Amino acid sequence: MPPLCEVAGLKTHFPLRGPAAWLRALKDGKPPVVRAVDGVSFTLDPGETVGLVGESGCGKSTVARTLVRLVPPTAGSIRFDGEEISTLSDSGFNKVRPDLQMVFQDPTASLNPRLSVRRMVGEPLKLHTRLSPAERRERTDAVLEEVGLGADLADRYAHELSGGQRQRVNIARALVTNPRLLVLDEPTSALDVSLRARVILLLEELRQRHGLSYLFISHDLATVRYLASRVAVMYLGVIVEEAPAGELFDHPTHPYTRALLAAVPVPDPDAPRDPFVLSGEIPSPIDIPAGCRLRARCPMAQPVCAEPVPWREVAPGHFAACHLV
Amino acid sequence: MNAASVVDVRGLSVRFASDRGEIEAVDAASFDVREGEILGLVGESGSGKTVTATAILRLIRKPGRQTGGSILFDGRDLARIPEDELQQIRGAKIAMISQTPRTSLNPLITVGRQVARLFQLHAGLSAADSRKRALEMLTLVGIPEPERRARQYAHQFSGGMCQRVMIAMALTTSPRLLIADEPTTGLDVSTAARILDLLRDLGARTGASILLITHDLGVVATTCQRVAVMHAGQVVEIAPVRSLFRQPAHPYTRALVRSIPRIDREIVMEPVPGSVPSLLNPPAGCRYAGRCPWVEDRCRREKPAMTPVAPEHFVACFAVEDGRAAAV
Numbered sequence: 001m002p003p004l005c006e007v008a009g010l011k012t013h014f015p016l017r018g019p020a021a022w023l024r025a026l027k028d029g030k031p032p033v034v035r036a037v038d039g040v041s042f043t044l045d046p047g048e049t050v051g052l053v054g055e056s057g058c059g060k061s062t063v064a065r066t067l068v069r070l071v072p073p074t075a076g077s078i079r080f081d082g083e084e085i086s087t088l089s090d091s092g093f094n095k096v097r098p099d100l101q102m103v104f105q106d107p108t109a110s111l112n113p114r115l116s117v118r119r120m121v122g123e124p125l126k127l128h129t130r131l132s133p134a135e136r137r138e139r140t141d142a143v144l145e146e147v148g149l150g151a152d153l154a155d156r157y158a159h160e161l162s163g164g165q166r167q168r169v170n171i172a173r174a175l176v177t178n179p180r181l182l183v184l185d186e187p188t189s190a191l192d193v194s195l196r197a198r199v200i201l202l203l204e205e206l207r208q209r210h211g212l213s214y215l216f217i218s219h220d221l222a223t224v225r226y227l228a229s230r231v232a233v234m235y236l237g238v239i240v241e242e243a244p245a246g247e248l249f250d251h252p253t254h255p256y257t258r259a260l261l262a263a264v265p266v267p268d269p270d271a272p273r274d275p276f277v278l279s280g281e282i283p284s285p286i287d288i289p290a291g292c293r294l295r296a297r298c299p300m301a302q303p304v305c306a307e308p309v310p311w312r313e314v315a316p317g318h319f320a321a322c323h324l325v
Numbered sequence: 326m327n328a329a330s331v332v333d334v335r336g337l338s339v340r341f342a343s344d345r346g347e348i349e350a351v352d353a354a355s356f357d358v359r360e361g362e363i364l365g366l367v368g369e370s371g372s373g374k375t376v377t378a379t380a381i382l383r384l385i386r387k388p389g390r391q392t393g394g395s396i397l398f399d400g401r402d403l404a405r406i407p408e409d410e411l412q413q414i415r416g417a418k419i420a421m422i423s424q425t426p427r428t429s430l431n432p433l434i435t436v437g438r439q440v441a442r443l444f445q446l447h448a449g450l451s452a453a454d455s456r457k458r459a460l461e462m463l464t465l466v467g468i469p470e471p472e473r474r475a476r477q478y479a480h481q482f483s484g485g486m487c488q489r490v491m492i493a494m495a496l497t498t499s500p501r502l503l504i505a506d507e508p509t510t511g512l513d514v515s516t517a518a519r520i521l522d523l524l525r526d527l528g529a530r531t532g533a534s535i536l537l538i539t540h541d542l543g544v545v546a547t548t549c550q551r552v553a554v555m556h557a558g559q560v561v562e563i564a565p566v567r568s569l570f571r572q573p574a575h576p577y578t579r580a581l582v583r584s585i586p587r588i589d590r591e592i593v594m595e596p597v598p599g600s601v602p603s604l605l606n607p608p609a610g611c612r613y614a615g616r617c618p619w620v621e622d623r624c625r626r627e628k629p630a631m632t633p634v635a636p637e638h639f640v641a642c643f644a645v646e647d648g649r650a651a652a653v
Binding site for chain 2 (some may be wrong): 182223225262264266273
């Protein structure tokens with residue numbers, strides 16, 4: 001089966017502006033650039049959930065936003081259903097949008113406070129389909145029903161809903177056009193424990209029922225383990241390790257992955273703790289070190305780590321970018 | 326015998342007046358924090374964790390008020406001592422750090438001065454001495470290049486670094502009790518892990534007891550010695566951390582443990598049934614009754630008392646008392 005979405009060598013850079021940037025440009029001879037995404041490649045099969053994890057500032061949300069063209073890519077290719085979509089014009093891209101939808105982290109900020117639930121969820125249909133108002137309403141109510149929101153909530157406004165209900169509205173709005181790929185950017189982070197569990201189960205049920213593919217972006221590693229079949233770990237604009245979910249969580253090989261997993265508190269007082277930690281903090285994506293990007297923080301760093309890092313298969317389907325594995 | 330209590334909360338009730346009636350945010354909550362321990366206070370949003378902490382500091386604002394119970398600190402009831410004496414305790418013997426460290430810092434004063442001011446205020450040190458002590462505190466909480474960082478402002482600090490400054494400020498007066506309200510929420514996993522390490526380490530070194538408020542059972546398991554579980558304003562279970570995770574007794578605790586995805590293994594996840602009940606004129610009896618698989622008539626009428634199920638392990642549930650609750 002050909003992959004549904006194939007991302008290769010994706011780069012998203014943001015040029016810096018302002019007096020400080022101008023001074024730097026004079027000094028370095030070239031304008032400073034934030035290399036938020038700096039060469040990312042992955043594929044997503046139909047019906048598959050790929051988890052993209054990493055800490056704040058690693059570029060995972062920029063990958064998501066680039067994929068749905070909220071920011072333009074700087075370089076690289078994004079093939080969706082066999083078609084190159086990174087070079088499409090904005091109007092050409094609009095034809096792909098119904099198939100490629102996104103759910104955002106903040107369930108409140110991503111809803112329009114002045115529209116009723118029904119109007120918000122129905123809006124993509126107005127933009128992307130030729131359905132009549134009656135057909136739109138029917139489709140909207142069916143999707144609301146599917147995400148567990150009854151018809152009595154359809155006439156309400158965002159401020160009248162709980163956090164969990166708001167995120168369901170966001171999911172309904174993303175689903176209403178019958179997409180094939182949903183980009184989920186931290187959809188459960190703003191939710192309370194019990195609501196989180198319900199949204200996770202809802203997402204899994206919807207995926208199975210409709211054969212959806214998810215790009216699930218999160219720093220909540222336990223949720224990623226629950227939902228994703230494959231997981232990619234990002235650090236400073238690049239993917240440093242990728243593997244089937246169970247394999248990645250049970251046998252992390254990249255030092256960054258190992259440190260990340262070791263930092264997650266396990267709800268079991270007798271669970272063994274890996275004392276592995278990195279020193280320092282994530283460096284600025286403007287001044288990215290050459291060679292391995294983790295080098296300065298890695299307790300295992302060797303002179304070889306200053307060389308370009310190979311992307312190696314360390315076990316079947318398990319890849320890592322590290323000189324030492 | 327148990328270690329002595331630093332703070333002993335007995336039957337604490339807090340209500341908020343509203344247009345539609347009284348909101349019973351905390352209903353006869355009892356627990357104690359013992360010398361040198363870290364006690365976790367867990368529960369969903371709206372379970373009354375933060376209100377309980379605020380009541381300990383006697384900072385409940387109108388329309389809220391403490392309607393019952395006592396909060397014994399050093400043998401005295403904090404609810405009954407005069408305000409000027411309370412000033413000697415609040416911030417000095419009981420300190421608090423919040424889940425929004427950046428907004429808790431003054432954006433117009435350098436970080437170093439904010440810490441130093443506390444030494445002037447509470448210990449009466451000279452300006453020069455308090456500056457010196459402030460640098461020592463910043464070093465103690467692991468802020469790199471403290472001399473340079475002390476001259477910076479809060480906006481120049483990352484979230485994790487702000488939280489370290491808050492911890493430094495909370496510890497300047499060598500408090501006996503530190504209340505940490507969701508200290509790692511909003512921080513990255515590795516930053517959060519280091520803040521928890523710091524709290525554990527400083528707690529052990531300074532002898533301060535810590536009341537750690539969190540909704541994250543992972544944080545509880547790795548950081549606390551004992552746990553109190555709150556649901557809708559009621560404390561439903563108190564246990565040593567190992568006992569709580571090995572044999573959770575209250576149906577709410579059991580549901581909570583099953584409702585979180587695990588990083589260490591594959592599990593079948595089940596959300597806690599129902600939702601947190603309204604606290605507006607709630608019915609008498611157990612507030613989990615509406616969500617409980619083992620509910621019977623009595624649960625809606627009467628409130629179960631805390632009964633021991635194992636050493637140091639108490640639970641408020643009729644089903645557990647009667648042996649109706651299924652074995653774990």
